[in-house]
Amino acid sequence: MVLLAGLLVLTGCGSAGTAPAPAAGGAVDHAAGRTEVPADAQRVVALDENAGLLLYELGKQPVEALGTFSSVGVKEILTQAGTPVEPADFAAPPVERVAALNPDLIVGSATPGAIEAYPRLSQVAPTVLAGYSDPWSKQLAVAGAAVNKADVAQQRTATLQTKIDDTRRELQERGIAGQSVSVLGSISGFPFALPSESSAGELITGLGLTRPKAQAPGAPMTEGGIAVSPERLSEHDADHILVLTGSMWSDKEITGLPTAGQLRGPKATVDGEQWTNTNPFAVDWMLRDMRAVLLNDGTVGTGADVVARWRQYSGAS
Incomplete structure (x- = not known):
């Protein structure tokens, strides 16, 4: 594991970089x-x-x-x-x-x-x-x-970046830009938040959204995640709360905490494997989840959707 x-x-970052x-x-x-x-x-x-x-x-x-x-x-x-x-x-x-x-x-x-x-x-x-x-x-x-395959890489990059830019504009038009998004998870009893420096964090920021202060850039990290104290769970409350789930991520270790009531924002479970990954497919996956949660466009993906989503993303038959 x-x-x-x-x-x-x-x-790391989920936005465009120098090629x-x-x-x-x-x-x-x-x-x-x-x-x-x-x-x-x-x-x-x-x-x-x-x-x-x-x-x-x-x-x-x-x-x-x-x-x-x-x-x-x-x-x-x-x-x-x-x-x-x-x-x-x-x-x-x-x-x-x-x-x-x-x-x-x-x-x-x-x-x-x-x-x-x-x-x-x-x-x-x-x-x-x-x-x-x-x-x-x-x-x-x-x-x-x-x-x-540099030409293919450039084409694929342009396609995904356009999706991100279009979603950012739609969030602005709908008055959602600026709302806060918290991303929480737990592995083997260790509750954590995804940092702003993660690929997920960069995508959230790139869409014109914000993070709770406890998940802001520069927040102290332990083993790559921001340690979450159950007694101070309210520091991770937000307009939208995403909780990682999957083979090694337990959403119940977050939502089942005695202090879970401190999280007042609406919650959605998202696939931990994709939300902690950094490749373009994972970024597209996170973008689709964000559209489902924020714009009511489609549904949040689960582990069972991975092959179907890959085919849609890659254009494979």
């Missing part, structure tokens, strides 16, 4: 350095599910993805699309297994384990690591440059 630190410390120069058999600047990549890699290995999903979005099927993040939903997407997902240690990528796949390119997220293993991975094949805490658009751009 991925620890809270693994899920949240790496979370690297596209490469066609040239050099790619990425989170671990600069790498010369092949012009048309045929055997690409994804070091984690996030990287695998980025590759699929770009139209490049990896021969295998490692289950570094223990992501149930993304694993289902990848396996149904024909890419096996093998268990892997978050702290230490299995370099020998990767080498046995005979890749001509390795693409992954810049987790601490991947950064540490980067020199050995680079001896196996050219390796590109996208910053997991980078804006979603930059992650997509780095992966696009690595597999000579």
